[in-house]
Amino acid sequence: MFRKITEDVYSVGVIDWHRKLFDELIPLPDGTSYNSYFIKGGKKNAIIDTVEPDFEQDFLDNLDQVGVEKIDYIISNHAEQDHSGTIPLLLEKFPEAEVLCSAKAKPMLLDLLDVEEDQIRIVEDGETLDLGEKTLEFIYTPWVHWPETMSTYLQEENTLFPCDFFGSHLATSDLYVEDEQEVLKAAKRYYAEIMMPFRKIIKKNLAKLEDYEIEMIAPSHGPIYDNPDMILDSYNDWVSDEVKPEVVVPYVSMHGSTKDLIKYFISSLIDEGIKVKPFDLTDVDLGDLAISLVDASTVIFGSPTVLTGPHPSAVYAAYLTNVLKPKTRYASIIGSYGWAGRMTDKLLDLMPNLKVDLYDPVVAKGHGADEDYQEIDRLVEEIKNDLEKL
Numbered sequence: 001m002f003r004k005i006t007e008d009v010y011s012v013g014v015i016d017w018h019r020k021l022f023d024e025l026i027p028l029p030d031g032t033s034y035n036s037y038f039i040k041g042g043k044k045n046a047i048i049d050t051v052e053p054d055f056e057q058d059f060l061d062n063l064d065q066v067g068v069e070k071i072d073y074i075i076s077n078h079a080e081q082d083h084s085g086t087i088p089l090l091l092e093k094f095p096e097a098e099v100l101c102s103a104k105a106k107p108m109l110l111d112l113l114d115v116e117e118d119q120i121r122i123v124e125d126g127e128t129l130d131l132g133e134k135t136l137e138f139i140y141t142p143w144v145h146w147p148e149t150m151s152t153y154l155q156e157e158n159t160l161f162p163c164d165f166f167g168s169h170l171a172t173s174d175l176y177v178e179d180e181q182e183v184l185k186a187a188k189r190y191y192a193e194i195m196m197p198f199r200k201i202i203k204k205n206l207a208k209l210e211d212y213e214i215e216m217i218a219p220s221h222g223p224i225y226d227n228p229d230m231i232l233d234s235y236n237d238w239v240s241d242e243v244k245p246e247v248v249v250p251y252v253s254m255h256g257s258t259k260d261l262i263k264y265f266i267s268s269l270i271d272e273g274i275k276v277k278p279f280d281l282t283d284v285d286l287g288d289l290a291i292s293l294v295d296a297s298t299v300i301f302g303s304p305t306v307l308t309g310p311h312p313s314a315v316y317a318a319y320l321t322n323v324l325k326p327k328t329r330y331a332s333i334i335g336s337y338g339w340a341g342r343m344t345d346k347l348l349d350l351m352p353n354l355k356v357d358l359y360d361p362v363v364a365k366g367h368g369a370d371e372d373y374q375e376i377d378r379l380v381e382e383i384k385n386d387l388e389k390l
Protein backbone atom coordinates (compact mmCIF):
# COMPACT_ATOMS: atom_id res chain seq x y z
CA MET A 1 0.00 0.00 0.00
CA PHE A 2 1.27 3.48 -0.82
CA ARG A 3 -0.25 6.94 -0.97
CA LYS A 4 0.67 9.70 -3.36
CA ILE A 5 1.25 13.01 -1.56
CA THR A 6 2.15 15.24 -4.49
CA GLU A 7 3.56 14.62 -7.95
CA ASP A 8 6.54 12.29 -7.38
CA VAL A 9 6.33 12.30 -3.58
CA TYR A 10 4.88 9.12 -2.03
CA SER A 11 4.13 7.84 1.43
CA VAL A 12 5.52 4.28 1.45
CA GLY A 13 5.58 3.42 5.17
CA VAL A 14 3.45 1.01 7.17
CA ILE A 15 0.71 1.20 9.79
CA ASP A 16 1.18 -0.84 12.98
CA TRP A 17 -2.47 -1.01 14.06
CA HIS A 18 -2.13 -3.21 17.09
CA ARG A 19 1.18 -2.36 18.74
CA LYS A 20 0.56 -1.94 22.46
CA LEU A 21 3.92 -0.84 23.84
CA PHE A 22 6.84 1.24 22.62
CA ASP A 23 10.34 0.85 24.04
CA GLU A 24 8.75 -1.92 26.16
CA LEU A 25 7.57 0.93 28.36
CA ILE A 26 5.23 3.42 26.73
CA PRO A 27 1.60 2.35 26.29
CA LEU A 28 0.30 2.86 22.76
CA PRO A 29 -3.50 3.15 23.10
CA ASP A 30 -3.86 3.95 19.40
CA GLY A 31 -1.11 1.86 17.75
CA THR A 32 1.42 3.72 15.59
CA SER A 33 2.86 4.00 12.11
CA TYR A 34 6.38 4.06 10.68
CA ASN A 35 6.24 6.54 7.83
CA SER A 36 8.72 6.55 5.01
CA TYR A 37 8.70 8.85 2.00
CA PHE A 38 9.89 8.23 -1.54
CA ILE A 39 10.85 11.23 -3.65
CA LYS A 40 11.37 10.83 -7.37
CA GLY A 41 13.57 13.58 -8.74
CA GLY A 42 14.30 14.39 -12.38
CA LYS A 43 17.73 12.74 -12.06
CA LYS A 44 17.90 10.98 -8.72
CA ASN A 45 15.57 9.26 -6.28
CA ALA A 46 15.62 9.46 -2.50
CA ILE A 47 13.89 7.71 0.33
CA ILE A 48 13.44 9.45 3.65
CA ASP A 49 13.62 7.12 6.66
CA THR A 50 12.59 3.45 6.60
CA VAL A 51 10.36 1.31 8.81
CA GLU A 52 10.46 -1.02 11.82
CA PRO A 53 12.20 -4.19 10.56
CA ASP A 54 9.20 -6.41 11.49
CA PHE A 55 7.45 -4.78 8.54
CA GLU A 56 10.28 -5.00 6.01
CA GLN A 57 8.36 -7.15 3.53
CA ASP A 58 5.34 -4.77 3.54
CA PHE A 59 7.76 -1.92 2.99
CA LEU A 60 9.43 -3.61 0.00
CA ASP A 61 5.99 -4.42 -1.41
CA ASN A 62 5.03 -0.74 -1.13
CA LEU A 63 8.15 0.27 -3.05
CA ASP A 64 7.35 -2.33 -5.71
CA GLN A 65 3.82 -0.98 -6.05
CA VAL A 66 5.15 2.53 -6.58
CA GLY A 67 7.45 1.08 -9.24
CA VAL A 68 10.70 2.07 -7.55
CA GLU A 69 13.53 0.72 -9.66
CA LYS A 70 16.39 2.77 -8.34
CA ILE A 71 17.22 4.47 -5.07
CA ASP A 72 20.19 6.83 -5.07
CA TYR A 73 19.92 8.17 -1.53
CA ILE A 74 18.54 6.79 1.73
CA ILE A 75 18.16 9.70 4.09
CA SER A 76 18.34 8.71 7.72
CA ASN A 77 16.96 11.55 9.81
CA HIS A 78 17.18 9.49 12.99
CA ALA A 79 19.26 6.40 13.84
CA GLU A 80 16.66 4.68 16.05
CA GLN A 81 15.76 1.30 14.59
CA ASP A 82 12.06 1.94 14.01
CA HIS A 83 13.24 4.33 11.27
CA SER A 84 16.70 3.05 10.36
CA GLY A 85 16.25 -0.69 10.90
CA THR A 86 15.38 -1.53 7.31
CA ILE A 87 18.34 0.39 5.82
CA PRO A 88 20.55 -2.76 5.55
CA LEU A 89 17.85 -4.56 3.56
CA LEU A 90 17.36 -1.54 1.31
CA LEU A 91 21.11 -1.46 0.69
CA GLU A 92 20.97 -5.13 -0.30
CA LYS A 93 18.16 -4.43 -2.77
CA PHE A 94 19.64 -1.15 -4.01
CA PRO A 95 23.43 -1.51 -3.57
CA GLU A 96 24.10 1.72 -5.47
CA ALA A 97 22.27 3.74 -2.79
CA GLU A 98 24.16 6.02 -0.45
CA VAL A 99 22.96 6.59 3.13
CA LEU A 100 22.94 10.28 4.09
CA CYS A 101 22.81 11.36 7.72
CA SER A 102 24.06 13.91 10.25
CA ALA A 103 27.62 13.83 11.62
CA LYS A 104 26.47 12.31 14.90
CA ALA A 105 24.23 9.75 13.20
CA LYS A 106 26.98 8.03 11.20
CA PRO A 107 28.76 6.34 14.13
CA MET A 108 25.38 5.50 15.64
CA LEU A 109 24.19 3.79 12.45
CA LEU A 110 27.46 1.84 12.36
CA ASP A 111 26.90 0.76 15.98
CA LEU A 112 23.26 -0.17 15.53
CA LEU A 113 23.04 -1.67 12.05
CA ASP A 114 24.87 -4.11 9.86
CA VAL A 115 26.19 -1.48 7.44
CA GLU A 116 29.64 -0.51 6.17
CA GLU A 117 31.34 2.81 6.73
CA ASP A 118 31.69 3.59 3.01
CA GLN A 119 27.94 3.19 2.51
CA ILE A 120 27.24 6.23 4.69
CA ARG A 121 27.96 9.89 3.90
CA ILE A 122 27.61 12.72 6.38
CA VAL A 123 25.61 15.75 5.25
CA GLU A 124 26.16 19.07 6.97
CA ASP A 125 23.59 21.37 8.51
CA GLY A 126 22.14 23.48 5.67
CA GLU A 127 23.61 21.30 2.90
CA THR A 128 21.39 20.77 -0.13
CA LEU A 129 20.97 17.82 -2.44
CA ASP A 130 19.79 18.26 -6.02
CA LEU A 131 17.61 15.38 -7.21
CA GLY A 132 16.68 17.20 -10.41
CA GLU A 133 13.68 19.55 -10.10
CA LYS A 134 13.58 18.61 -6.43
CA THR A 135 16.02 19.94 -3.86
CA LEU A 136 16.43 18.55 -0.39
CA GLU A 137 17.91 20.64 2.39
CA PHE A 138 19.17 19.03 5.59
CA ILE A 139 18.42 20.92 8.77
CA TYR A 140 20.08 19.75 11.95
CA THR A 141 17.40 19.53 14.63
CA PRO A 142 19.28 17.79 17.44
CA TRP A 143 17.75 16.11 20.48
CA VAL A 144 14.36 15.27 19.08
CA HIS A 145 14.92 12.93 20.92
CA TRP A 146 18.43 11.59 20.32
CA PRO A 147 21.55 13.72 19.78
CA GLU A 148 21.90 12.95 16.07
CA THR A 149 18.44 13.90 14.77
CA MET A 150 17.96 16.06 11.68
CA SER A 151 15.05 17.10 9.47
CA THR A 152 14.87 17.12 5.68
CA TYR A 153 13.16 19.95 3.82
CA LEU A 154 11.87 19.65 0.27
CA GLN A 155 12.44 23.18 -0.95
CA GLU A 156 10.19 23.27 -4.03
CA GLU A 157 7.18 22.03 -2.05
CA ASN A 158 7.90 23.63 1.34
CA THR A 159 7.52 20.24 2.97
CA LEU A 160 9.36 19.31 6.14
CA PHE A 161 10.22 15.68 6.96
CA PRO A 162 11.23 15.94 10.64
CA CYS A 163 11.08 12.22 11.59
CA ASP A 164 10.07 11.93 15.28
CA PHE A 165 9.77 15.71 15.77
CA PHE A 166 6.01 16.59 15.69
CA GLY A 167 5.15 12.88 15.44
CA SER A 168 2.26 11.03 17.04
CA HIS A 169 1.75 7.38 17.87
CA LEU A 170 -1.51 7.04 16.01
CA ALA A 171 -2.51 4.27 13.62
CA THR A 172 -5.04 5.74 11.23
CA SER A 173 -6.03 5.30 7.62
CA ASP A 174 -6.06 9.11 7.30
CA LEU A 175 -3.00 10.21 5.34
CA TYR A 176 -3.53 13.79 6.54
CA VAL A 177 -4.82 15.06 9.86
CA GLU A 178 -8.61 14.92 9.76
CA ASP A 179 -9.65 14.79 13.40
CA GLU A 180 -7.49 17.57 14.85
CA GLN A 181 -8.38 16.87 18.49
CA GLU A 182 -7.55 13.17 18.16
CA VAL A 183 -4.19 13.91 16.57
CA LEU A 184 -3.34 16.69 19.02
CA LYS A 185 -3.96 14.37 21.96
CA ALA A 186 -1.72 11.70 20.44
CA ALA A 187 0.93 14.30 19.54
CA LYS A 188 0.84 15.74 23.07
CA ARG A 189 1.25 12.25 24.54
CA TYR A 190 4.20 11.74 22.20
CA TYR A 191 5.70 15.09 23.15
CA ALA A 192 5.22 14.35 26.87
CA GLU A 193 6.87 10.96 26.77
CA ILE A 194 9.58 11.53 24.21
CA MET A 195 10.31 15.21 23.72
CA MET A 196 9.58 16.98 27.02
CA PRO A 197 12.97 16.16 28.61
CA PHE A 198 14.57 18.22 25.78
CA ARG A 199 12.16 21.14 26.00
CA LYS A 200 14.83 23.85 25.95
CA ILE A 201 16.64 22.57 22.88
CA ILE A 202 13.33 21.89 21.13
CA LYS A 203 12.55 25.56 21.63
CA LYS A 204 15.76 26.38 19.72
CA ASN A 205 14.83 23.94 16.97
CA LEU A 206 11.41 25.57 16.64
CA ALA A 207 13.07 28.98 16.36
CA LYS A 208 15.41 27.64 13.67
CA LEU A 209 12.45 26.33 11.66
CA GLU A 210 10.88 29.79 11.66
CA ASP A 211 13.31 30.69 8.85
CA TYR A 212 11.55 28.18 6.58
CA GLU A 213 8.25 28.44 4.84
CA ILE A 214 6.52 25.23 5.85
CA GLU A 215 3.31 24.23 4.12
CA MET A 216 3.33 20.60 5.12
CA ILE A 217 4.94 18.55 7.88
CA ALA A 218 5.34 14.85 7.15
CA PRO A 219 6.57 13.14 10.34
CA SER A 220 7.64 9.51 10.65
CA HIS A 221 4.85 8.55 13.08
CA GLY A 222 1.19 9.49 12.66
CA PRO A 223 -0.64 11.48 9.99
CA ILE A 224 0.77 14.30 7.86
CA TYR A 225 0.00 17.90 8.86
CA ASP A 226 -1.26 19.73 5.79
CA ASN A 227 -2.11 22.60 8.12
CA PRO A 228 1.16 22.75 10.06
CA ASP A 229 0.20 25.79 12.16
CA MET A 230 -1.86 23.53 14.37
CA ILE A 231 1.13 21.43 15.50
CA LEU A 232 3.65 24.29 15.40
CA ASP A 233 1.43 26.42 17.64
CA SER A 234 0.90 23.50 20.01
CA TYR A 235 4.62 22.77 20.24
CA ASN A 236 5.33 26.45 20.90
CA ASP A 237 2.77 26.33 23.68
CA TRP A 238 4.15 23.10 25.21
CA VAL A 239 7.78 24.27 25.20
CA SER A 240 6.98 27.74 26.52
CA ASP A 241 7.84 28.59 30.13
CA GLU A 242 4.17 29.26 30.88
CA VAL A 243 2.34 26.82 33.14
CA LYS A 244 -1.40 26.28 33.57
CA PRO A 245 -3.01 26.45 37.02
CA GLU A 246 -3.53 22.71 37.40
CA VAL A 247 -2.68 20.34 40.23
CA VAL A 248 -1.57 16.84 39.24
CA VAL A 249 -1.95 14.27 42.03
CA PRO A 250 -0.26 10.89 41.46
CA TYR A 251 -1.01 8.79 44.55
CA VAL A 252 -1.12 5.28 45.94
CA SER A 253 -2.59 3.93 49.16
CA MET A 254 -2.54 0.42 50.64
CA HIS A 255 -5.11 0.66 53.42
CA GLY A 256 -6.92 3.87 52.60
CA SER A 257 -5.24 6.40 54.92
CA THR A 258 -3.35 8.29 52.21
CA LYS A 259 -6.38 7.93 49.98
CA ASP A 260 -8.64 9.65 52.55
CA LEU A 261 -6.17 12.51 52.90
CA ILE A 262 -5.93 12.82 49.10
CA LYS A 263 -9.73 12.73 48.74
CA TYR A 264 -10.06 15.61 51.19
CA PHE A 265 -7.28 17.49 49.39
CA ILE A 266 -8.94 17.02 46.00
CA SER A 267 -12.37 18.15 47.17
CA SER A 268 -10.83 21.18 48.92
CA LEU A 269 -9.08 22.16 45.67
CA ILE A 270 -12.34 21.78 43.75
CA ASP A 271 -14.10 23.92 46.38
CA GLU A 272 -11.55 26.61 45.63
CA GLY A 273 -12.20 26.30 41.89
CA ILE A 274 -8.76 24.81 41.21
CA LYS A 275 -8.37 22.28 38.41
CA VAL A 276 -7.07 18.94 39.70
CA LYS A 277 -6.04 15.71 37.94
CA PRO A 278 -5.71 12.68 40.24
CA PHE A 279 -3.93 9.49 39.12
CA ASP A 280 -4.28 6.28 41.11
CA LEU A 281 -0.84 4.76 40.55
CA THR A 282 -2.06 1.18 40.90
CA ASP A 283 -4.01 1.53 37.69
CA VAL A 284 -2.45 4.34 35.71
CA ASP A 285 -1.65 4.91 32.08
CA LEU A 286 1.69 6.62 32.58
CA GLY A 287 1.19 8.37 29.23
CA ASP A 288 -1.86 10.16 30.67
CA LEU A 289 0.20 11.19 33.69
CA ALA A 290 2.95 12.44 31.38
CA ILE A 291 0.44 14.47 29.31
CA SER A 292 -0.85 16.15 32.45
CA LEU A 293 2.71 17.16 33.37
CA VAL A 294 3.21 19.07 30.11
CA ASP A 295 1.38 22.17 31.36
CA ALA A 296 0.65 21.71 35.06
CA SER A 297 1.86 24.28 37.56
CA THR A 298 1.78 21.91 40.52
CA VAL A 299 2.36 18.25 41.34
CA ILE A 300 1.45 16.72 44.71
CA PHE A 301 2.46 13.08 45.29
CA GLY A 302 0.55 10.82 47.65
CA SER A 303 2.27 7.82 49.25
CA PRO A 304 2.25 5.71 52.38
CA THR A 305 5.51 4.74 54.07
CA VAL A 306 6.68 1.27 53.04
CA LEU A 307 9.85 -0.26 54.44
CA THR A 308 11.08 3.18 55.51
CA GLY A 309 10.50 4.83 52.12
CA PRO A 310 7.79 5.62 49.58
CA HIS A 311 5.58 2.95 48.09
CA PRO A 312 7.34 1.46 45.00
CA SER A 313 4.52 2.69 42.71
CA ALA A 314 5.18 6.24 43.93
CA VAL A 315 8.93 5.65 43.41
CA TYR A 316 8.28 4.71 39.79
CA ALA A 317 6.06 7.74 39.18
CA ALA A 318 8.56 10.08 40.85
CA TYR A 319 11.46 8.65 38.87
CA LEU A 320 9.52 9.07 35.64
CA THR A 321 8.46 12.60 36.53
CA ASN A 322 12.08 13.47 37.24
CA VAL A 323 13.42 12.18 33.92
CA LEU A 324 10.61 13.80 31.92
CA LYS A 325 11.69 17.18 33.39
CA PRO A 326 8.30 18.92 33.32
CA LYS A 327 8.17 22.69 33.80
CA THR A 328 6.12 22.25 36.98
CA ARG A 329 6.77 25.07 39.48
CA TYR A 330 5.34 23.79 42.77
CA ALA A 331 5.37 20.41 44.48
CA SER A 332 4.71 18.60 47.73
CA ILE A 333 3.77 15.25 49.24
CA ILE A 334 0.82 13.94 51.20
CA GLY A 335 1.22 10.61 52.96
CA SER A 336 0.88 8.35 55.94
CA TYR A 337 3.16 6.27 58.16
CA GLY A 338 2.83 3.74 60.96
CA TRP A 339 5.81 4.27 63.22
CA ALA A 340 8.80 5.91 61.51
CA GLY A 341 10.53 6.38 58.16
CA ARG A 342 11.95 8.83 55.68
CA MET A 343 9.28 8.60 52.99
CA THR A 344 9.22 12.28 52.01
CA ASP A 345 13.01 12.74 51.87
CA LYS A 346 13.45 9.60 49.84
CA LEU A 347 10.72 10.59 47.39
CA LEU A 348 12.13 14.10 46.96
CA ASP A 349 15.64 12.71 46.46
CA LEU A 350 14.29 10.98 43.35
CA MET A 351 13.37 14.29 41.72
CA PRO A 352 16.47 16.53 41.59
CA ASN A 353 15.51 17.72 38.08
CA LEU A 354 12.35 19.42 39.29
CA LYS A 355 13.00 23.12 39.75
CA VAL A 356 10.10 23.65 42.11
CA ASP A 357 9.10 25.60 45.17
CA LEU A 358 8.34 22.97 47.75
CA TYR A 359 5.41 23.21 50.14
CA ASP A 360 5.82 21.51 53.53
CA PRO A 361 4.62 17.91 53.10
CA VAL A 362 1.64 16.63 55.07
CA VAL A 363 2.40 13.23 56.58
CA ALA A 364 -0.12 11.74 59.00
CA LYS A 365 0.38 8.95 61.50
CA GLY A 366 -2.16 6.33 60.46
CA HIS A 367 -5.41 7.67 59.09
CA GLY A 368 -4.72 11.21 60.14
CA ALA A 369 -5.97 13.46 62.95
CA ASP A 370 -7.72 16.85 62.76
CA GLU A 371 -4.32 18.59 62.72
CA ASP A 372 -3.35 16.69 59.58
CA TYR A 373 -6.54 17.79 57.83
CA GLN A 374 -5.81 21.36 58.95
CA GLU A 375 -2.37 20.95 57.39
CA ILE A 376 -4.07 20.02 54.13
CA ASP A 377 -6.16 23.21 54.43
CA ARG A 378 -2.86 25.09 54.80
CA LEU A 379 -1.45 23.36 51.72
CA VAL A 380 -4.54 24.19 49.65
CA GLU A 381 -4.33 27.83 50.77
CA GLU A 382 -0.66 28.04 49.73
CA ILE A 383 -1.42 26.46 46.36
CA LYS A 384 -4.32 28.85 45.81
CA ASN A 385 -2.19 31.89 46.63
CA ASP A 386 0.54 30.81 44.22
CA LEU A 387 -1.89 29.98 41.42
CA GLU A 388 -3.52 33.39 41.75
CA LYS A 389 -0.11 34.94 40.99
CA LEU A 390 0.28 33.05 37.70
Ligand SMILES: Cc1cc2nc3c(=O)[nH]c(=O)nc-3n(C[C@H](O)[C@H](O)[C@H](O)COP(=O)(O)O)c2cc1C
Nearest residue numbers: 253254255256257258304305307308337338339340
Ligand atom coordinates in the same frame (compact mmCIF):
# COMPACT_ATOMS: atom_id res chain seq x y z
C1 LIG B 1 4.46 -3.61 53.75
C2 LIG B 1 4.35 -2.46 54.69
C3 LIG B 1 5.49 -1.84 55.12
C4 LIG B 1 5.43 -0.74 55.98
N1 LIG B 1 6.58 -0.13 56.36
C5 LIG B 1 6.50 0.94 57.19
C6 LIG B 1 7.68 1.61 57.61
O1 LIG B 1 8.80 1.28 57.25
N2 LIG B 1 7.55 2.69 58.43
C7 LIG B 1 6.34 3.12 58.85
O2 LIG B 1 6.26 4.10 59.57
N3 LIG B 1 5.21 2.49 58.47
C8 LIG B 1 5.25 1.42 57.66
N4 LIG B 1 4.12 0.79 57.28
C9 LIG B 1 2.84 1.25 57.81
C10 LIG B 1 2.13 2.15 56.83
O3 LIG B 1 2.95 3.22 56.42
C11 LIG B 1 0.89 2.72 57.51
O4 LIG B 1 0.02 1.65 57.79
C12 LIG B 1 0.18 3.75 56.67
O5 LIG B 1 -0.86 4.33 57.44
C13 LIG B 1 -0.42 3.13 55.40
O6 LIG B 1 -1.03 4.13 54.61
P1 LIG B 1 -2.13 3.73 53.53
O7 LIG B 1 -3.36 3.32 54.26
O8 LIG B 1 -2.31 4.96 52.71
O9 LIG B 1 -1.57 2.61 52.74
C14 LIG B 1 4.18 -0.31 56.46
C15 LIG B 1 3.02 -0.96 56.00
C16 LIG B 1 3.11 -2.01 55.13
C17 LIG B 1 1.85 -2.69 54.70
